[in-house]
Amino acid sequence: MNTEMESYEKEASDFHEFDFFSVLSYRFFYVLLLLFFCQISDYKMELFDNLVGKAEKVLEIGIGTGPNFKYYTAIPNVSVIGVDPNAKMESYARKSAAEAGLKSEDFTFIQALGESIPLEDASVDAVVGTLVLCSVTDVTRTLNEIKRILRPGGIYIFIEHVAAEDGTFLRLVQNVLDPLQQVVADGCHLTRHTGESILEARFNGGADVKKASLSRFAYISSHVYGVAYN
Numbered sequence: 001m002n003t004e005m006e007s008y009e010k011e012a013s014d015f016h017e018f019d020f021f022s023v024l025s026y027r028f029f030y031v032l033l034l035l036f037f038c039q040i041s042d043y044k045m046e047l048f049d050n051l052v053g054k055a056e057k058v059l060e061i062g063i064g065t066g067p068n069f070k071y072y073t074a075i076p077n078v079s080v081i082g083v084d085p086n087a088k089m090e091s092y093a094r095k096s097a098a099e100a101g102l103k104s105e106d107f108t109f110i111q112a113l114g115e116s117i118p119l120e121d122a123s124v125d126a127v128v129g130t131l132v133l134c135s136v137t138d139v140t141r142t143l144n145e146i147k148r149i150l151r152p153g154g155i156y157i158f159i160e161h162v163a164a165e166d167g168t169f170l171r172l173v174q175n176v177l178d179p180l181q182q183v184v185a186d187g188c189h190l191t192r193h194t195g196e197s198i199l200e201a202r203f204n205g206g207a208d209v210k211k212a213s214l215s216r217f218a219y220i221s222s223h224v225y226g227v228a229y230n
């Protein structure tokens, strides 16, 4: 095991899961997310449809409290692995899984970072990431891990909030708020060019990256969503 890998694993195990501020800030951000969940759910339905009949073993990075379980239960024979560095999320995610009707044996929680996923190469049919690449420390490394663990022909579906267009007032606001956002929203960055990062990751079958503006919540209104093919 190389030193970089060891340091990521240490970071995952040291993650401040019982830190009051961490849980509070996640909840703060989560309440904000709820404000525009109705809009996001349209994109999610479109995206998760890509998994039906094509994926059984699904890994979700940064699963958080598990808001996506309701989409998984439409997938026949699905089993879900949720990766999150915050162990506190496991109980919330398990509750969401149960409420969505997923059997407990079909959900596994792993405390780990997206930058260092403790799974074999080509071991899952699909990877899901929603509103998580804003929070990881190393976007490129996380995308390389996604490619590594996806089987050939596997798919990665994503929805991420991203930086607004350069030169816009919104972008100026994001630049100003970004340092504060990282503190109050548990490491979330406002000014990442995640769509470009996904394209630059060069998935074998390419990536279809769409842009969307979710008007109900202004300062994180710019999003990308889509599918990448391994």
Ligand SMILES: C[S@@+](CC[C@H](N)C(=O)[O-])C[C@H]1O[C@@H](n2cnc3c(N)ncnc32)[C@H](O)[C@@H]1O
Residues within 6 Å of the ligand: 029, 033, 061, 062, 063, 064, 065, 066, 067, 083, 084, 085, 086, 089, 112, 113, 114, 115, 129, 130, 131, 132, 135, 136, 137, 187
């Ligand atoms: C904004 S929440 C999104 C949760 C969920 N995916 C959703 O759609 O609501 C970001 C999640 O990413 C997790 N996270 C933070 N750093 C991470 C990393 N390096 N690798 C994987 N997950 C990470 C956080 O613990 C948190 O659960």
